[in-house]
Amino acid sequence: MTPLAVPITMQLAWLFTLAIPVACVAWTVTHEEVFREPREYCAERSRSAPSLVQRKFYYLFTCEYCFSHYVAFAALWLTHFRLLIDGWGGYLLAWFALVWIANQYIGIHGRLRVSIKAESTEIKVMEEQMRDGGSGGTPSARPPT
Numbered sequence: 001m002t003p004l005a006v007p008i009t010m011q012l013a014w015l016f017t018l019a020i021p022v023a024c025v026a027w028t029v030t031h032e033e034v035f036r037e038p039r040e041y042c043a044e045r046s047r048s049a050p051s052l053v054q055r056k057f058y059y060l061f062t063c064e065y066c067f068s069h070y071v072a073f074a075a076l077w078l079t080h081f082r083l084l085i086d087g088w089g090g091y092l093l094a095w096f097a098l099v100w101i102a103n104q105y106i107g108i109h110g111r112l113r114v115s116i117k118a119e120s121t122e123i124k125v126m127e128e129q130m131r132d133g134g135s136g137g138t139p140s141a142r143p144p145t
Contacts, residue, residue, distance in 0.1 A: 001085045001086070001087065001089055002085065002086045002087070003084065003085055003086070004082060004083075004084060004085060004086055004090060008084075011083055011084070014079075014081055015081075015083060015094070015097055015098060015101060016101060018075055018079065018081060018098060019098055019101035019102040019104075019105055020102075020105065021075065022068055022071045022072050022075050022098060022099075022102040023068070023102040023103070023105035023106045023109070025071045026064045026067045026068035026071050026102060026106060027064055027106050027109060029061060029067055030061065030062060030063060030064040030067055031064065038061070039061060039062055042058040042059070042060075042061040042062055043058070043062045045058035046058040046059040046062060064103070064106050065099075065103055065106075068099050068102050068103055068106070069095075069099050071102075072095055072098040072099045072102060073095060075098065076091055076094055076095055076098065081094050081098075082094050083097055
């Protein structure tokens with residue numbers, strides 16, 4: 001196993017940068033509205049397909065973690081990125097590291113969306129309370145008299 005001639009800092013920069021589009025594609029396909037119909041079809045087929053192989057194939061399109069493995073594989077195929085060592089071992093290390101980093105990004109994004117949604121809901125409730133004359137609101141939410 002021959003170490004790569006590329007400096008480790010450059011390899012890490014590639015790893016963390018390449019994980020962004022991997023996470024983006026995996027999240028978009030498995031969660032966003034634009035792919036809702038195909039995802040619902042795949043979800044149904046993952047429950048009702050006659051064979052185990054077919055059920056698992058369709059499940060891949062409903063699970064961001066599972067799907068990210070295939071997106072990461074495609075990214076490595078397109079970029080020929082390897083991590084630490086030359087040859088197939090470098091590809092294998094890069095693949096698993098890329099999936100892990102991409103899923104960390106997906107987790108951060110998911111938590112951020114939940115936080116933004118909760119904050120948005122709180123703001124709507126406060127606006128409704130203010131429109132209704134403050135009924136049911138807490139004293140700290142009302143302006144001083």
